[in-house]
Amino acid sequence: xxxxxxxxxxxxxFYLPQFHPIPENDEWWGAGFTEWSHVAQARPLFxxxxxxxxxxxxxxxDLRLPETRAAQAELARxxxxxxxxxxxxxxxxxxxxxxxxxxxxxxxxxRFPFCLxxxxxxxxxxxxxxxxxxTYPGLQDHTAHFSTLLKAFSDDRYLTVDGKPLxxxxxxxxxxxxxxxxxxxRELAHRAGLRGLHLVGEALPSWTPTDDGFDAVVTIALPRxxxxxxxxxxxxxxxxxxxxxxxxxxxxxxSKILRTLLAESRSGALSYQCVIPNWxxxxxxxxxxxxxxxxxxxxxxxxxxxxxxxxxxxxxxARLVFIxxxxxxxxxxxxEPDREFGRAHLRVLAEELERLWPAATVSRPEFGRNxxxxxxxxxxxxxxxxxxx
Numbered sequence: 087x088x089x090x091x092x093x094x095x096x097x098x099x100f101y102l103p104q105f106h107p108i109p110e111n112d113e114w115w116g117a118g119f120t121e122w123s124h125v126a127q128a129r130p131l132f133x134x135x136x137x138x139x140x141x142x143x144x145x146x147x148d149l150r151l152p153e154t155r156a157a158q159a160e161l162a163r164x165x166x167x168x169x170x171x172x173x174x175x176x177x178x179x180x181x182x183x184x185x186x187x188x189x190x191x192x193x194x195x196x197r198f199p200f201c202l203x204x205x206x207x208x209x210x211x212x213x214x215x216x217x218x219x220x221t222y223p224g225l226q227d228h229t230a231h232f233s234t235l236l237k238a239f240s241d242d243r244y245l246t247v248d249g250k251p252l253x254x255x256x257x258x259x260x261x262x263x264x265x266x267x268x269x270x271x272r273e274l275a276h277r278a279g280l281r282g283l284h285l286v287g288e289a290l291p292s293w294t295p296t297d298d299g300f301d302a303v304v305t306i307a308l309p310r311x312x313x314x315x316x317x318x319x320x321x322x323x324x325x326x327x328x329x330x331x332x333x334x335x336x337x338x339x340x341s342k343i344l345r346t347l348l349a350e351s352r353s354g355a356l357s358y359q360c361v362i363p364n365w366x367x368x369x370x371x372x373x374x375x376x377x378x379x380x381x382x383x384x385x386x387x388x389x390x391x392x393x394x395x396x397x398x399x400x401x402x403x404a405r406l407v408f409i410x411x412x413x414x415x416x417x418x419x420x421x422e423p424d425r426e427f428g429r430a431h432l433r434v435l436a437e438e439l440e441r442l443w444p445a446a447t448v449s450r451p452e453f454g455r456n457x458x459x460x461x462x463x464x465x466x467x468x469x470x471x472x473x474x475x
Contacts, residue, residue: 094443095359095397095405096168097435098245099412099421100203100306103173103186105149110182114217122146124416128369132334135377137368139415142423149186152195159196161422162412165432166439169199169245170412171254176204176231178221191238201245202238203254206261212371222262225270232274239280247284247301247403251275256307258287258300268299286358295355302356305347306410308365309376312338312346335368340381344389348396356404359393361386363409363431366418377418383430390438398442 104111104121111119126146128138141147144161147154162170172190175182190200209217222228238244239251246252253271261267268285275283287295289303347362363386368375397405411419423429 093398093402093405094439095394095407096245097166097407097409097439098169098171098201099162099167099409100414101170101172101200101412102414103149103183105147105413106183106185108183108185110218114211120148121416124369128416131368131373132337134379135368136426137366139366139418139420140425141415142425142428144422150189152189152193155186155190156196158412158422159198161429161432163198165421165429165436167409167412167421167435169201171201171203171408173205174202174235176206176234177218178223178227179230180218181234182209182218187238191241197243199243199245200238201252201254202235203256205256207257220260222260222267225267228267228270229274232271236278239275239278239283246281247406249281250284251280252284252286254286254304255300256288258295258298259290259293261298264298272299289357300355302358302404304358304360304408306360306362306408308347308362308378308410309336309367312343312376333373335371335373335375335377337377337379340364340378341385341388343378344385344392347389348392356401358404358406358408359397360408360410361389361393362419363421364418367416369416369418383427383434386431387434387438390434394438394442 102121107118107120115123125138125140130137144154144157149155159170172187173183174187175184187200187202190196206220208220211217235253244251255261258264271285272282275281284302285300286302286304287293287298287300288307289295289305295301295303347360362378364381365376365378368377393407397407409421411417411421413420413422415422421431421435423432
């Protein structure tokens with residue numbers, strides 16, 4: 087069993103809701119399209135390239151089914167994951183892929199913690215065909231957006247840091263007048279009776295998060311991160327061009343880029359660690375994709391161990407570790423069991439947590455505001471009279 091001690095980081099796995107048909111995808115990709123469509127059609131693009139990656143015990147599930155969502159939560163909880171970060175889509179009042187999370191919110195099930203990540207970017211098809219544009223009409227739209235999320239923020243399963251609901255922005259640099267926007271969101275939160283908001287943005291090399299009103303950063307966009315490093319090491323750029331000329335995706339060694347994935351401290355902002363079990367987005371992008379080669383559960387173990395050790399050394403409020411991802415099958419980063427490794431990646435998480443925090447030595451964490459899971463709360467105090475999620 088895994089203990090939940092006062093210094094144990096909370097593990098938050100990004101969760102993709104695109105495993106059910108929607109009218110927009112029917113129009114753009116064909117009737118019945120889901121994320122599984124890309125996954126099942128994937129093929130190897132070079133010698134030694136393992137594709138397709140096919141699901142194991144959970145099968146080709148449909149997220150409209152409550153039993154599927156319950157099975158996912160049980161599997162995550164049993165292996166030490168603290169919460170899901172559901173991807174959330176808002177296009178100037180238009181929501182996409184909202185049904186799974188709305189049903190989680192409406193039904194109260196599964197009783198498993200969550201937060202939200204706003205994927206604020208344009209949607210493109212292949213080859214680079216604009217499907218839906220991300221726009222920012224102004225503060226009135228942000229007010230409507232906040233109102234849509236208030237029920238989630240007030241739910242006792244919502245993950246908080248220092249009592250403040252955590253909200254992740256995928257591309258914070260795209261927000262026009264960012265500081266004014268984040269101040270507006272916080273003002274709305276206080277008016278609604280919340281303690282505030284804990285805003286997390288995707289880390290960028292030249293970006294100062296606190297200048298735009300963000301509390302923390304995390305790096306999950308691996309291709310962008312490696313592109314930034316390529317400018318520092320020109321041979322990487324040359325290698326990428328060589329691969330493109332040979333009509334092959336960009337390939338990196340998983341074991342060699344692990345240190346690249348570890349978060350460094352940023353001036354004035356918390357820096358959260360992120361672990362990635364693998365990366366292969368060729369099911370979506372073909373030869374324009376990127377592949378991490380030689381990823382195995384044991385190499386993932388090294389990655390997890392380093393991230394946990396860094397997280398423990400951080401201030402209490404920074405002891406969050408994100409996972410990219412729970413179920414991004416068409417990007418090759420997922421923890422769910424597959425036909426090659428089964429539950430091996432999940433077992434690695436559980437074993438590394440148990441190694442550092444044996445169950446016999448620690449107690450359960452307390453809840454935050456209104457029972458919400460509080461990532462920064464010390465776990466040795468008395469627990470509120472609520473069932474642990």
